[in-house]
Amino acid sequence: MDFLELVNKRQSTRKYDSSRNVEPEKISRIIEAARLAPSACNSQPWHFIVVNEPELxxxxxxxxxxxxxxxxxxxxxxxxxxxxxxxxxNLSSSIGGIIKNKEFALLDLGIAAAHITLAAESEGLGSCILGWFNETKIKKLLNIPDSKRVILDIIIGYPAETTRNKKRKTTNEILSYNTYK
Incomplete structure (x- = not known):
């Protein structure tokens, strides 16, 4: 499918076929897509933990x-x-973030998350990005140092239902050229 079809098809999946496991090669390709995501000053401020052991x-x-x-x-x-x-x-991204008052790492992680979800969709999988979770519990479960932040939990699996129609603002509501209006 072309890119706009992929973007249109991708949605936050909230019902999964729990009887189907995701093939390891698909997870590898999804992580590769995240690894290749661009980042400010090529700082790559991410670490991904794939959790697929059922009890954990x-x-x-x-x-x-x-x-x-x-x-x-x-x-x-x-x-x-x-x-x-x-x-x-890295130092360049850190200094740039201070000068420009931007959280470049968070922007970069958002880009990597988009790569993950679009790669999952291209593999025939559903995904949902979660920002609501108990960070302390997840850190303890996954042995993540206290000095690190868990930013997102992205769940992936085979969808149990078909794609919904998207409800989005019209292009005229979100776009202007050459000036804000």
Missing amino acids: KNKVADAASARLLGMNHFTKQAPVHIVVVEEKV
């Missing part, structure tokens, strides 16, 4: 759900979690 994956899923708020209860259905850890940026 379920514990990570528990850390991503909130019983009181009813959030993310679908995460146990997905057979793979890719936990995205923020690493230090």
Whole structure:
């Protein structure tokens, strides 16, 4: 499929076929897409942890759900979690971030996350980017040092339902040329 078809098809999947595991070669290609993502000053401020061992994956899923708020209860259905850890940026990116008052590492991690989800879609897999989770629990489960930040948990698996129609603002609502209006 062409790129716009891929982007149109990609959605946040919240129902997974829990009877199907994701093939290791597909995960390898997805991680390769993330590894190749661009970053400010080529700092590559990321570390990815693929969690696919069923018992550990379920514990990570528990850390991503909130019983009181009813959030993310679908995460146990997905057979793979890719936990995205923020690493230090290089000196150029750090200085540039200070001068320009921008969190380049977070922007870079967002780009890598987009690569992950689009690569998953191209492999026939669904994905959902989670920012709501118990970071302390995930760090403990995955032996992530206290000095690191867990930024995202991206779940991946075979979707259990078909693509929904996207509800998006019109192009006229989000675009202007040469001036803000």
